[in-house]
Amino acid sequence: MSLSDAMHATGVEVNYYFICKRKLWYFTHGITMEHNSTRVEIGKEVHKNSFKRKNKEIMIDNQICLDFIDKELIINETKLTKAMNDATRYQILYYIYYLENKGIKQVKGIVHYPKSKKREIIELDGEERQVLDKVLKFIYAIKKSNSPPSLEKKRKCKKCSYYELCFS
Amino acid sequence: MKRNYYIFSNGRIKRKDNTICLENEKGKKYIPINDIEALYIFGEVDFNSKVLNFFGQNNITVHIFNYYGFYTSSIYPREHLLSGYSLVNQVKKYLDPVERIKLARETINTASYNILKNLKYYNPRRNEKLEDIILKIEKERKKIPYTNGIQDLMGTEGRIRDLYYSGFSIITMGKFKMKKRVKRPPDNPMNTLISFGNSLMYTTVLSEIYRTQLNPTISYLHEPGERRFSLSLDISEVFKPIITDRTIFKLINEGMIDQNHFTKELNFCHLNEKGRKVFMQQYEDKLNTVIKHKELERQVSYRRLIRLECYKLIKHINDIENYEGLKMWW
Numbered sequence: 001m002s003l004s005d006a007m008h009a010t011g012v013e014v015n016y017y018f019i020c021k022r023k024l025w026y027f028t029h030g031i032t033m034e035h036n037s038t039r040v041e042i043g044k045e046v047h048k049n050s051f052k053r054k055n056k057e058i059m060i061d062n063q064i065c066l067d068f069i070d071k072e073l074i075i076n077e078t079k080l081t082k083a084m085n086d087a088t089r090y091q092i093l094y095y096i097y098y099l100e101n102k103g104i105k106q107v108k109g110i111v112h113y114p115k116s117k118k119r120e121i122i123e124l125d126g127e128e129r130q131v132l133d134k135v136l137k138f139i140y141a142i143k144k145s146n147s148p149p150s151l152e153k154k155r156k157c158k159k160c161s162y163y164e165l166c167f168s
Numbered sequence: 169m170k171r172n173y174y175i176f177s178n179g180r181i182k183r184k185d186n187t188i189c190l191e192n193e194k195g196k197k198y199i200p201i202n203d204i205e206a207l208y209i210f211g212e213v214d215f216n217s218k219v220l221n222f223f224g225q226n227n228i229t230v231h232i233f234n235y236y237g238f239y240t241s242s243i244y245p246r247e248h249l250l251s252g253y254s255l256v257n258q259v260k261k262y263l264d265p266v267e268r269i270k271l272a273r274e275t276i277n278t279a280s281y282n283i284l285k286n287l288k289y290y291n292p293r294r295n296e297k298l299e300d301i302i303l304k305i306e307k308e309r310k311k312i313p314y315t316n317g318i319q320d321l322m323g324t325e326g327r328i329r330d331l332y333y334s335g336f337s338i339i340t341m342g343k344f345k346m347k348k349r350v351k352r353p354p355d356n357p358m359n360t361l362i363s364f365g366n367s368l369m370y371t372t373v374l375s376e377i378y379r380t381q382l383n384p385t386i387s388y389l390h391e392p393g394e395r396r397f398s399l400s401l402d403i404s405e406v407f408k409p410i411i412t413d414r415t416i417f418k419l420i421n422e423g424m425i426d427q428n429h430f431t432k433e434l435n436f437c438h439l440n441e442k443g444r445k446v447f448m449q450q451y452e453d454k455l456n457t458v459i460k461h462k463e464l465e466r467q468v469s470y471r472r473l474i475r476l477e478c479y480k481l482i483k484h485i486n487d488i489e490n491y492e493g494l495k496m497w498w
Contacts, residue, residue: 030251031482034379148488165483167463168476 009139011064014094014132017139018087023162024139025148033161040161043080050078050114064098075099075109082113089122090135096124097132170205172375172455174448176441180214183222204228206375210237210444229378231371236353236438239367242374242397251381257485258386269321271388271484271491273312275405276325278493280309282409283332285496290339290417301335318389333362340420353437357430360437361419361447365412366404368451373407373474374400380478382485403477406493411470415450424450459498 016024026032035041047067054068054076067077075095079088092109099107109122142149157163175181179192188199190213201222207230223230223245230243261267284305291298308328315321329349336358337345346358354360374397377384384397389405392398419425429443439447455471468476477494484491 029253029486031254031381031486032249032251034249146487164464164472164476165479168479 008063009094009136011091011094013139013143014135015087015091017135017142018090019156020160020162021138021142021149022151022166023160025142025145026162026165028143031165033165035161039080039159046080046114047078050112051076060098064095066095073104073107075107076112077109078112078114080113080115082116082118089120090128090132092122093124093128094132094135096122097129100124171203172206172208172452173199173204174208174210174452175213176210176445178212181219182216183219188219188222201226201228206231206371208371208448209233210441227378229375231374233367237364237444239371242371244374244378247378249379249381254381254482254486255383257487258383261485262386262388262392265317268388269315269318272318272321272402273315274491274493275389275402276321276328277309277312278495279325279405279409280305280312280328281493281495282406283328284309286339286409286413286417287332287335290335294338294341297338298335301331301338305331318391321389339417344420355437357427357437360430360439361416361425362412364439364444364447365416365451366408368448369404369408369412370396370400372411372455372471373403376471376474376478377403379475381482382478403474403481406477407470407474410473410494410496411454412451415447415454419447419450462497 013024013028016027051068058066058069060066066075069075075092077088077092082088088111092111096107096109107124111120111122113119151166153167157166160166175190177190177192177194179190182189182191184198187201188204190197190199204226205228207223207228209230210233212235220243223243227245227248229245231239232241232243234240261271284302287298287302287305291302305328308324308331311324312321315324333346333349340358344356344358344361346356349362350356350359351363354363374384377397377400382399384399386392387398387402390398390401424446425443429439429446431438431440456469458467458469460466461468461473461476464476473494480489480491480493483489
């Protein structure tokens with residue numbers, strides 16, 4: 001697969017890949033859920049109300065959308081909780097990876113958790129580059145597939161907006 | 169959880185700042201926009217495009233009923249959950265005759281199961297007088313898997329429905345007699361209640377379909393797109409016995425509705441405002457009744473069950489899981 005094909009993923013898709021592959025399938029096939037959960041609303045508010053002075057939501061190539069960038073080329077991302085740690089981390093790592101492939105080197109990332117007043121610095125290393133290479137291929141395969149990955153009931157399912165779709 | 173709002177009075181509906189305001193000679197009444205699931209309008213109401221835009225932005229459907237309480241139309245906002253993939257598959261299932269009849273049969277199979285459930289609930293309470301009807305329906309029901317084409321299936325469905333309706337006067341202990349189901353216009357109070365209930369069911373299902381990727385015009389049992397959102401009619405079949413019929417039985421058996429709730433001038437064939445209000449209240453209570461869902465392991469309302477039925481259809485259409493209709497387990 002050429003690089004340009006592999007690059008065909010959005011940050012959300014990488015994020016979903018780590019959360020749930022079935023959710024990723026639904027999402028990439030246009031089957032999205034109505035967002036009427038209060039949790040989602042809280043997340044949106046946190047997003048809206050933090051770092052108000054920054055120029056937010058920078059869209060690149062219609063593929064990735066960065067919350068905001070600092071002068072020293074740091075990608076910043078705001079999240080409500082650490083619950084989906086791996087998914088968030090790889091979402092940022094993917095942004096760094098993406099920019100790298102465009103020739104923008106030495107990019108770092110920071111995840112902010114305004115609610116708990118914490119932050120986490122993220123840097124891309126060789127091993128993670130390999131993981132991302134593989135992940136992008138898997139995402140590509142899931143998008144092309146006609147059926148979603150099989151159902152697995154996990155603890156996190158209960159909070160998912162797709163819960164009723166999966167288990168009805 | 170958002171709610172349905174029912175407007176019986178006349179007046180003007182306005183957008184006031186960021187919310188909705190109903191204004192008439194009695195004063196102003198505010199409805200928080202975020203609390204509205206759908207709006208049902210029975211009164212004579214004015215609105216302007218500003219408020220319609222506002223409803224559109226907030227994905228609120230508005231259902232309109234005429235002076236006699238008959239459903240006439242819906243203001244259905246732009247689709248906000250689109251999936252081209254799913255739509256193509258929904259159409260594919262319609263175009264394939266084998267697939268289409270499979271879904272149509274399951275709809276009728278489920279509807280008749282729920283019909284039998286109602287009859288079996290009332291049978292011991294009515295001195296086994298419904299026994300004969302139950303046996304006849306069970307016999308008809310056995311034919312469903314062998315029906316040849318939609319017309320044949322519709323025939324079986326019609327016979328089941330006639331048998332079922334013939335049991336209504338036994339269930340209601342002769343208080344509301346009905347010889348035959350007559351629509352447009354209904355010719356007696358029982359027919360009026362059924363018509364009113366069915367049109368409510370139709371709008372409730374439509375509101376739920378709107379919250380999913382399903383296209384409401386493509387259906388399997390009913391012919392698609394004939395004047396109406398026919399998928400809504402398909403799904404209604406499953407829920408009519410569970411929701412509207414049960415509401416009607418309760419209204420009559422508990423004496424909540426009587427001749428005074430109908431307009432006399434028109435042969436008691438229209439519910440008056442008082443009658444509609446009583447009906448709506450019971451209907452709404454029914455929709456909000458919760459039961460424990462086995463697979464989901466959580467409490468769900470009857471209204472939510474309709475949404476779950478839509479989800480099951482989405483899964484069937486996209487070949488994820490075979491559709492199996494909701495058979496009353498309680």
